[in-house]
Amino acid sequence: MTVILFKDTKKNMETLKKKAPCKYAVDAEISADITDAYITTDKKFFTYRLRLTGTQEFKPSDEIILKNKNEMKTVLLVDSSQLIDPMPLSQFRKKGKKIQEFADFDIVELPTIKIEEKPAYRDTLPQDVRDVLEIASKKKMGIPVSIAEKLVKYRKDLSPEKFEELIDRIGDDLKKKSIDPHEAVGIIAAQSIGEPGTQMTMRTFHFAGVREMNVTLGLPRLIEIVDARRIPSTPSMTVYLKPEFEENEEVVMKVVKELENTTILDVASIITDIQQMTLAIKPEPSRMKERLVNTQDLIDALAKMKGITIMNQDDSEIILKPQQESYKRLYQVQENLKTTTIKGIQGIKRAIARIDPPTKKWILYTQGSNLREVLEVDEVDANRTYTNDIIEISTVLGVEAARNAIFNEALRTLSEQGLEVDKRHLMLVADMMTFGGSVRAVGRQGISGRKSSVLARAAFEITTKHLLRAGLLGEVDPLTGVAENIIVGQPITLGTGAVNLVYRPSGKSQ
Amino acid sequence: MGKFNVLQHDLVPEHHVVPKSEEDKVLKELEIAKDLLPKISRSDPAIKALEEIHGPLDTGTIIRIVRRSPTMGYSTYYRVITSEVFK
The missing domain is CATH 1.10.150.390 (DNA polymerase; domain 1)
Incomplete structure (x- = not known):
């Protein structure tokens, strides 16, 4: 989809919102076939969307709202204006490439997909299994799919009456095994998870690594899950690539580089010269090589920073000076430099590619997590990639995904320790934690406190x-x-x- | 909207909007009042994605969620949209 980007004031946008549909005059020439405009107020995020029905040449008239006092060229026929979730510039593309810098009235492409619902799982089951489920549901009982699959085998040997009798008997059995009304399921779940929990403390304590990466496991991890911590102690992601790239080592290494966040402090040391009021950045060749960064990348990153002038640059040293001469400013710039990103996605400290032996496919593991941005990377299979940060899942993918994540993480943590807890107990915990629409802790701040x-x-x-x-x-x-x-x-x-x-x-x- | 669909993610189960005409039937089957159902925020990413398909959804709309269940194969769950927005 072709869209147009420009900067405008919040006030203008609010008037458009009130008066839409209306005419809006802007000081640029725009071709006619554009239906969407995205507007930024701070040159960083796009927060308004205008739906356009067309464009006209500008002719002075009273009904037209003017953008500013400049000479007007085009009139946009605004159908509606709405506030949207802030969108970064990185979501737009120009000729298939990411846009480096924002330009006013830029015509760009916005890669969009048609949002569709998932095909219903029930419809993907074989027809004979569905028939059995259908007979059971007519009798107002739900039988597990695995049992229905077994029943299919017997169906052809039995007369319809006998088969219905069989289902009735299964129904009676299921009824006997189902939990009684007013049973204290919560207490049973608490005991069933608590008892193996005591075993866990004795057997392991902290870490078990994926090569050089540490991931919290065992009891500390279980506590983290039920406490619904904002940020887990070792956030980590498992990134899958789209099927066509999975076996291509070149692409895999490119993605690793794209993900890994490298800051200036990772590859260089910063020296402050108080007498001269300058900062010297000394790149360390060995670390630069390890992170695949060259001096040009470093300079490009510095060029984007505001309020500094680069005084002198060569391969061994870059000297820069704050534009304002004060010790406070010098200190601020130094602090800013430490966390300046040269490349990569913020929050991802390390990414490691590992080949999965049975399938010979590459899987990436990261230290640090930023689900929203990793899912936007072109080569990443957004449907399988996940993180162990449950709160992040709930904000990016929703409560239901968070509920599944709590269940999966808790089950994995327990089974890694060789402990077997009935899945139903963990389901109950996950359901209770997400009951109110957000992830809530179990303790005093959460369920028990409410x-x-x-x-x-x-x-x-x-x-x-x-x-x-x-x-x-x-x-x-x-x-x-x-x-x-x-x-x-x-x-x-x-x-x-x-x-x-x-x-x-x-x-x-x- | 970005270029990935929340509803297609492996962790996200099927979300379906229950039509207004079927709401009573659902509530009667569950023997429950609407405000006692589990909640889902109107700002939930899955609801936002559903809105792209169905148009704006009011608070109080019931959402049918069909989960993949390790014990049952699949199981149905209901949530009702609330106006509460979580940070």
């Missing part, structure tokens, strides 16, 4: 705070949970305790 009952919260942690608050606000406790009923000395609302007996003197039911 129980509706005052007494249950007070019994868990920080008793006085909860009781005092409840007193001040006049909270009511309906005594429906477990902890509060134990406190007041009533039978708990679990199992048989949850059943109430009601006497109807009339003798009629309902």
Whole structure:
């Protein structure tokens, strides 16, 4: 899709938003066949989108909103204006390449794809399996797909009546095995995960590496998952490439270089000369070679920085000076230089390519994580790439993906230690953590801290705070949970305790 | 919109919009009030992607989620859109 980019003020955009559809005059010549315009207010991110119905030559008239006081050339027929999620310049392409610098009224391409829903998994099952599931669902029962697959074999040997009887019997069996109403599933899950947890502390403690990379495993990792930490202690990504590049070593190495974030401090040392008020960057050849950076890359990165002048440059040393002569500024520039990115994606400290022995395909592992930007890299297979940062998954891919991530990560952490926990317990934890639409921790800040009952919260942690608050606000406790009923000395609302007996003197039911 | 589709990612299960006419049937089957269903934020990336297909979705719309389940093969789950926005 061809779109147009330009810079404008926020005020102009807000007026357009109010008055759309309207006419908007701009000071540039634009060809007619453009339907979308993206507007930046800070030259960094594009925050507004205009939908256009066409363009006209400019003729003075009262109805037209002017962009500024310059001479106008074209009138854009604005259909609507909307605020969008900030888009970086890197999303736009010009002749298939990334745009280096922003230019006003640039006509560029925006690679877009048609958003489609996933094909339903149910429809991908073989027809005979689906038939069996259909018969079961008519009887209002759900049978697992694996059992339905087994049943298909027996179906041809049995008469339809016998087959239905078989399904009925399976239904009875499933009913016997399903959990009873008012069973304390949470407590069973807590014990089932907790007990192997104690084994874990004894057996391992910290790290197990993927070559030179450390990934937190064992109990510390499990705690990290249920605590829903903002940033895990060792964020790491597994990056898959699109099938056509998977066996091409050249492309793989190119992607590694593209991902790895190299800062100036990684390849050079910075020396501050207080007398001369200058900063000297001394590249270290061995480290430059290791990171595949040359001096030109370094200079290009410096050229993008504001408020500095490059005084002198050769292969061994680059000298630069802040434009403003003050010690404060000198210090600021030095601090900025340390974290200036020469290339790569921010947050990715290291990327390692490893060949997967059975399939002979390359997989990249990274230290540090930045899912949103890695998914935008052209060669990356965006559908399989994942990270171990659960909060990041929830912001980039949504709660449901985060729920799957919690489940997968917890299951993997436990099974790596050789511990077997029933999957259903972990599913319950994952479902509870994502119940409210975002990932919430299990402890006092999360699920336990948000129980509706005052007494249950007070019994868990920080008793006085909860009781005092409840007193001040006049909270009511309906005594429906477990902890509060134990406190007041009533039978708990679990199992048989949850059943109430009601006497109807009339003798009629309902 | 970028050039990758959130809905196609391996970690994201199928999301379907439940039409207004079917809502009562779903709630009756589950024997639950709408506001007791699990939530999904209206700013959720999956909802944003669904909006590209179906147009704007109101809060209170029920979303049917069909998950791949290791025990059942697949299982159905429901979430209701809330106006809450999480940072």
